[in-house]
Amino acid sequence: MTTFLHPGRHHVAVLVRHGVMPMELGLVHQMFGQTRSAEGDPLYKVITCALSTGEIRTDADFPIYVAHGPETLREADTVIVLATHEEDETQTEGRLSSSLAAAFAAIRPGTRIASICTGAFVLAAAGLLDGRRATTHWKSSQNFRELFPQVELDPDVLYTDEGDVLTSAGEASGIDLCLHMIRCDHGSAIANDVARSTIVPPHRDGGQAQYIRTPVPEPESSSTGKARAWALERLDQPLTLDDLAAHAAMSVRTLTRRFREEVGLTPVQWLTQQRLERARQLLESTDLPIDRIAVIAGFGTGTSLRQHLRAALGVSPSAYRSTFRGPAAHKKHGPRTADQHGAANL
Known part of the structure; x- marks a missing residue:
């Protein structure tokens, strides 16, 4: 990890465009703006800039006024590119507009450059x-x-x-990125102080995968549709390839080939995906113990569920439940389970 420290206050330039999301702009100013040294001195100077000065539309019902133009980028130690919901960078065909290209050309070599959300499209289009x-x-x-x-x-x-x-993922992961940069610049103690002040975790377990909703698909009018519909009603039972093939009225080899063609997964991969989705739904919506959820979802044991959830999402069942249901859910079970004691967090 590279440390970017300069004499005096570190200058952070936040590049906004029409359609900027206020949350992204606010979180950068909040995280860096409140970072203080042990003596209480501000460690960063945060300046918002745009491709041209004046009123900038947001994706909310109010605009913002930006007093600084792209010349601000020349003096920045760190440049952060925010996403926009109006000038959709995901539809740019991978090319920068002339004004964006000129702005990036003004950035000094060695400047740290970061993006939040789909701002990564801009960095990629710039060849960075x-x-x-x-x-x-x-x-x-x-x-x-x-x-x-x-x-x-x-x-x-x-x-x-x-x-x-x-680069960072969605809006809220911009907080994780800012804390990471502060941690790299000034150490964990200062970054943790910023996190406490903002009332956010200094570091979040897992990754973006746990926030992706993978819906249980409705069976389509396909050759494997009948077998999939049958399996979805029996996820808690041991299901074999022979069982699925029999309900699809085809051989195991043909079933596997058709699954890949119609679903994009092997039958085993598809079953695991559906069982994980069932477990996620139960973790979010019920207070059932982890071991019971494992049985209902078809994993058999809490250990198996923990292993599969960790491999797919990077978190334990208890951590996932805390994220999407809240820690109060654990208190309703009475005695703490092995998962809550941390045995599952391997």
């Missing part, structure tokens, strides 16, 4: 992510891959750090 690892909002990941195959996209993480170029 070629051959590097990056992330963006999971809803835009497929479009990003198609536009920028030369970028190593990781849609599951909250942020990436390639030294002088960093």
Whole structure:
């Protein structure tokens, strides 16, 4: 991890465009703006700039006034590019507008550049992510891959750090990214103080994957549709390839081939995906113990559920439940389970 420290206050330039999301703009000013040294001195100077000064539309029902133009980027130690819901960068065909290209050309070599949400499209179009690892909002990941195959996209993480170029996923993951940069610049103690002041965790477990809703698909009029519908009603039971093949009236080999053609997964992968989705629904909506959810979802044991959830989402069942249902849900079970004691967090 590269540390970016300069004499005096570190200048952070926040580049906004029409359609900026107020939350993204606010969180950058909040996180960096309240960072203080042990003596109480501000460590960052945050300046909002645009491609031209004046009123900038937001995606809310109010505009903002930006007094600084792209010349601000020349003096920045860190440049943060925010997303926009109006000038959809996901539809730019991978090219910067002339005004954006001119603005990026003004950035000094060695400046740290970061993006929040789909602002990563701008960094990729500028060629800053070629051959590097990056992330963006999971809803835009497929479009990003198609536009920028030369970028190593990781849609599951909250942020990436390639030294002088960093990217984050959705709006709220901008908080994680800002804390990470503060931590790299000034250490964990100062970053933790900022997190406490903002009442957010200094570090969130897991990644973006746990926030992606993978719906249980309705069976389609396809050759495997009948078998899938049958399986969805029996996820709690041991299901074999022979069982699925029998209900699809085809051989196991043909079933596997048709599953790949119609669903994009093997039958085993599809079953695991549906069982994970069932477990996620139960973790979010019920107070059932982890072991009971594992049985209902078809994993058999709490250990198996923990292993599969950790592999797919990067978190334990109890951590997932705390995120989407709240810690109060655990108190209704009475004695703490092994998962709550941390035995599952392996």
